[in-house]
Amino acid sequence: MQNTGFFTAIAGIAALGCAVFIVGDAHADGNEVQAYGIGNFGGSGQCGNSSQTHTVHTSTAAAFVAPFNLYKSLNLWDEVSTHNNAAARGSYWTDPSKSSSGADTALNYGVDEADVVYVHTHGGHTTSAPWRSSLLMGNSSYACSVATDTNMLFGNPAGNGDLQIAVVKACQSGDYDVWKNGGYFPKFTTTDSVFTVWNAFHGDSSCGGHVTDYVGDYASESFNEGVGENWLDEAYDNAFWPWEDDDCPVSIVMGATKSARQNMYEHGGFRDRKNTGAKTSSTIFYIGGCDPTNGRKLPE
Numbered sequence: 001m002q003n004t005g006f007f008t009a010i011a012g013i014a015a016l017g018c019a020v021f022i023v024g025d026a027h028a029d030g031n032e033v034q035a036y037g038i039g040n041f042g043g044s045g046q047c048g049n050s051s052q053t054h055t056v057h058t059s060t061a062a063a064f065v066a067p068f069n070l071y072k073s074l075n076l077w078d079e080v081s082t083h084n085n086a087a088a089r090g091s092y093w094t095d096p097s098k099s100s101s102g103a104d105t106a107l108n109y110g111v112d113e114a115d116v117v118y119v120h121t122h123g124g125h126t127t128s129a130p131w132r133s134s135l136l137m138g139n140s141s142y143a144c145s146v147a148t149d150t151n152m153l154f155g156n157p158a159g160n161g162d163l164q165i166a167v168v169k170a171c172q173s174g175d176y177d178v179w180k181n182g183g184y185f186p187k188f189t190t191t192d193s194v195f196t197v198w199n200a201f202h203g204d205s206s207c208g209g210h211v212t213d214y215v216g217d218y219a220s221e222s223f224n225e226g227v228g229e230n231w232l233d234e235a236y237d238n239a240f241w242p243w244e245d246d247d248c249p250v251s252i253v254m255g256a257t258k259s260a261r262q263n264m265y266e267h268g269g270f271r272d273r274k275n276t277g278a279k280t281s282s283t284i285f286y287i288g289g290c291d292p293t294n295g296r297k298l299p300e
Contacts, residue, residue: 033114034109066216090143093143133173153188169205171203174252176296185254201247225266261282
């Protein structure tokens with residue numbers, strides 16, 4: 001295991017996080033995973049520009065769901081679906097309480113209709129208020145950019161939300177300063193939400209065939225435990241040359257106590273989703289000293 005730093009936000013105040021070991025129960029509903037690979041940009045009906053096109057984004061989405069299809073064949077998982085490029089609409093990442101066009105619980109398409117989601121796209125973040133990260137979508141007939149504060153609200157029982165774990169392969173999608181200033185928790189969750197884990201990246205992250213490999217490995221090994229810890233182990237890249245920059249994965253876990261959040265990070269899995277209690281605070285797990293492009297060097 002890497003030397004991992006972790007900090008906790010409680011009522012907007014950053015404090016040192018600590019400790020372990022509380023047992024929770026998996027959510028009682030059926031198990032559903034949805035993946036979104038957004039790799040085509042700049043064409044007719046597409047968002048972004050052509051220089052952003054990366055076909056590997058759909059390859060990693062396929063790699064992520066492959067183990068779930070195996071689990072499904074063994075009756076260990078219920079539903080698996082993939083929505084690539086134009087099928088990945090901004091409305092599917094938007095809660096109706098934040099926009100009238102929101103459709104995040106659309107059957108078999110909306111992010112909040114699944115228990116686990118994966119997305120590979122481009123991302124960005126703000127460096128001052130309003131603090132947020134944003135993701136680039138695939139269909140210009142809908143919102144091309146969705147933000148953690150103005151679009152997303154996950155796992156809200158009042159809105160029939162089910163999402164518990166999000167794995168986000170996008171640059172700047174888990175920025176430390178956005179987290180510290182409240183741009184994730186509590187913006188995209190509620191106190192009674194079931195949404196627990198946002199795995200993402202502080203700063204930019206590299207792209208290529210190696211990502212397909214580690215995403216597939218991560219999905220395979222995180223079925224029953226290590227859903228946060230494995231993400232850091234697989235996605236971290238300490239640049240070999242001094243003029244290169246690191247890949248800095250982070251895992252943001254929400255819940256009532258530090259021990260419950262740590263337990264989910266270490267021992268929770270896609271199927272064994274721990275109950276972390278009321279979402280009253282969050283912990284960000286990261287590798288201290290990681291130094292990416294477009295993100296500050298993480299505290300050690």
